[in-house]
Amino acid sequence: MTATIRVLCVDDEPELLKIARLFLEREESFAVDTLTSAKVALEQLDTRQYDAIVADYAMPEMDGITFLKQLKSMGNTTPIIIFTGKGREEVVIEALNNGADFYLQKGGNPVAQFTELSKKIHYAVSRKRAEEALRKSEANYRLLADNGSDTIWRMRLDGKFTYHSPAVMKLRGYTPEEANAVSMEQTFCPESLSVIRTKFGEEAEKPMSERWMDQILELQIVRKDGSAVWTEVSIQAVRDEVGTVIGLQGSTRDITERKRVETALRESNKKLGILFGISRQDINRQLSILTENLRILQRKQTDKVHDEYLRKISTAVRGISGLVRFTSEYERIGVNESIWLECRTTVDAAAKQAPLGKVMVKNDLPAGMEIFADPLVVRVFINLMENAVRFGGTITTIRFTAMESGKDYLIVCEDDGVGIPAAEKTKIFRQGFGKNTGLGLFLAMEILSITGITIHENGEPGKGARFEITVPRGMFR
Numbered sequence: 001m002t003a004t005i006r007v008l009c010v011d012d013e014p015e016l017l018k019i020a021r022l023f024l025e026r027e028e029s030f031a032v033d034t035l036t037s038a039k040v041a042l043e044q045l046d047t048r049q050y051d052a053i054v055a056d057y058a059m060p061e062m063d064g065i066t067f068l069k070q071l072k073s074m075g076n077t078t079p080i081i082i083f084t085g086k087g088r089e090e091v092v093i094e095a096l097n098n099g100a101d102f103y104l105q106k107g108g109n110p111v112a113q114f115t116e117l118s119k120k121i122h123y124a125v126s127r128k129r130a131e132e133a134l135r136k137s138e139a140n141y142r143l144l145a146d147n148g149s150d151t152i153w154r155m156r157l158d159g160k161f162t163y164h165s166p167a168v169m170k171l172r173g174y175t176p177e178e179a180n181a182v183s184m185e186q187t188f189c190p191e192s193l194s195v196i197r198t199k200f201g202e203e204a205e206k207p208m209s210e211r212w213m214d215q216i217l218e219l220q221i222v223r224k225d226g227s228a229v230w231t232e233v234s235i236q237a238v239r240d241e242v243g244t245v246i247g248l249q250g251s252t253r254d255i256t257e258r259k260r261v262e263t264a265l266r267e268s269n270k271k272l273g274i275l276f277g278i279s280r281q282d283i284n285r286q287l288s289i290l291t292e293n294l295r296i297l298q299r300k301q302t303d304k305v306h307d308e309y310l311r312k313i314s315t316a317v318r319g320i321s322g323l324v325r326f327t328s329e330y331e332r333i334g335v336n337e338s339i340w341l342e343c344r345t346t347v348d349a350a351a352k353q354a355p356l357g358k359v360m361v362k363n364d365l366p367a368g369m370e371i372f373a374d375p376l377v378v379r380v381f382i383n384l385m386e387n388a389v390r391f392g393g394t395i396t397t398i399r400f401t402a403m404e405s406g407k408d409y410l411i412v413c414e415d416d417g418v419g420i421p422a423a424e425k426t427k428i429f430r431q432g433f434g435k436n437t438g439l440g441l442f443l444a445m446e447i448l449s450i451t452g453i454t455i456h457e458n459g460e461p462g463k464g465a466r467f468e469i470t471v472p473r474g475m476f477r
Contacts, residue, residue, distance in 0.1 A: 005125055006049070007032045010041045010067070011056035011083065020054070023114040024121075027258050038062040042070055045078075051128075052121045053080045057091050065094055072099050079124035081117070089454060089470065101127075108449045112338075112374075116451075118258070123216050126150075126234040126251055150251040154238065157247060159184040171231070171254055173224035189220035189228050211245050212237035218255065230259045283320070291317055338451050340370045340477070341377060343411060347400050350381035359389050362399040365411070369402060372475045373451050380444040380455075384413045384467055387440060392417025392465070409476040411469040419461040428457065451475050 007030055009020050017034040024030045033048075035041045038055065039062050053071075057064035064082050071080065081102045082095040092103045101124040104117055151172075152165040164176040172179060188196060195217060203211045215235040220228045232255045238247040294317065298310055344365040351361045371377070381400075388398050395417030402411050420428065429441050441455075448455055452472050459466030 004029050005031070005051045005121065007052050007054065007121060008041065008044075008050045009034045009054045010036075010038055010059070010064075011054075012036050012059045013056070016056075019110065020114060020117070023110075024118060027118065029253075030118075030121075038064070038067040041067065042074075045071070045074075045076060050078055051125045053078050054083065054117065054121070055080060056083045057095075058085065065091065065098060068095065068098050068100055077128070079121075079128050081120055081124065092472070103452070105449055105452055105454075108446055112450050119216075122232060122253075123214075123234070126216070127214055130234065130236055130249075130251065150253045152249075152251050153179075154249040155247060157245070162247075171223075171229070171252065172221060178224075187221060189222060192219040192221070195219065208244060212248060221252070229254055230256050287317060287320060338372055338374050340372055341375070342367075343369050343371055343402065346378050347381050350378050350385060353378075354382045354385035354389070356385060356389055356398075359385075359392075359395055360397050361385065362397060364399060364401045366402060369409075370477050371409070371411075371451075371453070371471050372477075373453060374447050376447045380447055380469075381413070383440040383444050388413075388415045388417060388465060394418060395464075405470070407473040409471040411471065412466065413469070414459060414464055414466040416464045419459050419464050420457055421461050425457050429455075 007024060009017055009032060011017050011020075011034075014036060017036070021032040021034055024032050033044075033050070035044065038059055041053075041055075055064040055067055059067075062070075064084075068080055068082065071078070079101040080099070081104055082091070082100045084091045084095070084103055084105055085107075095103050102120045104113070104120065106113070150165075151167040152163075153161060153168070154163040155161045161180045161182070164174075164179040166176060168174055168176055168179045174182065184196065185193060196219070199215070199217065212235060217233045217235065219231055219233050221231050222228055231252045233250060233252045235248055235250040237245045238249050240246050294310065294314060298314075344363060344367050347361075347363050347365060351363070354361075385398055388395055392415050395415050398413065398415045400411065400413055402409065404410070429445050445455055448469065452475060454470045455467060456470075457465060457467050
């Protein structure tokens with residue numbers, strides 16, 4: 001089968017390129033080329049066309065932003081996705097301002113990262129193709145739709161389809177005329193129909209100018225023979241001369257193979273989780289034996305010369321135990337699909353689990369505000385509260401607030417404790433740093449990064465800690 005989406009990945013890390021190519025090409029719709037130099041990529045783009053480009057930011061000779069600017073100056077309109085490191089907000093802003101379609105932060109669970117990359121490529125390519133189609137006349141649009149591999153469709157706001165491209169025959173087994181006559185209730189499986197109805201309700205509450213702005217949904221469609229197929233549906237509004245939405249149009253592609261790969265990956269992660277769980281149990285059992293024998297030895301030995309050696313052994317045992325706990329927490333990140341979570345409710349749930357003692361939590365987050373995040377995000381809030389209580393000294397109150405910050409959304413956790421020394425503000429997020437296990441804030445950062453959310457601390461030492469969680473546009477609603 002000939003691939004329909006040609007992707008160029010540019011990164012100076014050959015191993016990362018190898019992983020990206022292996023994952024993306026599991027979908028038959030992808031054909032991936034890789035290069036380790038942005039300069040070489042520019043030369044290749046003179047003679048070869050791609051549907052999407054994925055470029056690292058930090059590269060020798062020419063970084064990702066310079067590469068992006070060069071492409072745009074050459075008139076190249078290929079969708080481009082920039083890879084950035086964690087905590088590089090200024091890079092993200094510069095990339096978007098210079099015409100990048102999306103950005104993706106490196107790090108975290110590789111399965112979740114490359115699944116998200118696949119979705120962003122599909123979305124960027126679908127949007128580009130839709131924009132190109134809309135620039136053409138109705139005749140040219142029909143010509144493109146009639147010969148495309150994706151099913152192109154149009155519908156009225158009452159749910160009546162008015163057009164299907166011939167590709168619907170392969171996707172659903174209907175002729176275009178038959179597909180137009182099938183109702184929405186007969187087109188989608190019950191769960192997907194519920195998703196669509198909810199989406200129609202949400203869009204109806206938005207201002208007219210903001211309705212149906214490049215929506216992408218994963219829906220199960222019923223074929224003529226009664227079987228179901230998973231699809232990715234890209235939806236855009238059809239507007240009249242004054243901007244009123246008068247209908248919808250979009251494209252539908254079969255993602256059954258992608259779903260199969262994702263299911264296989266989840267099953268693989270599940271099996272690995274069981275294996276690692278058994279291994280940790282065995283290690284913990286041996287650690288318990290070692291710890292108990294060490295205590296006996298410490299009580300019985302009277303030669304103080306050996307005290308220092310025994311203390312070092314005890315410290316090493318605690319370190320091993322901490323690493324085992326860390327692997328248990330870390331392997332859970334990115335295993336479950338990210339979901340929309342209501343912030344106020346999530347913080348309330350975290351407050352019930354955190355060891356607060358006499359410290360009060362004031363939750364001033366607005367009701368109804370949601371973020372798209374890993375379900376483990378509740379652990380982030382628990383950790384922030386736990387750290388505040390443990391290290392806050394004179395702390396009495398932890399407060400959560402939120403506000404819009406440009407195109408982003410800011411969730412703030414601040415307290416009235418002793419604060420964090422200036423020299424430690426960036427170190428606290430490193431693995432192994434801290435007075436306890438040194439893993440809490442590192443894990444918090446990793447959990448948030450799954451959906452591009454960042455965290456940093458900018459409180460005033462002596463007046464309390466202040467953690468700002470920045471949720472990028474598209475990840476809050």
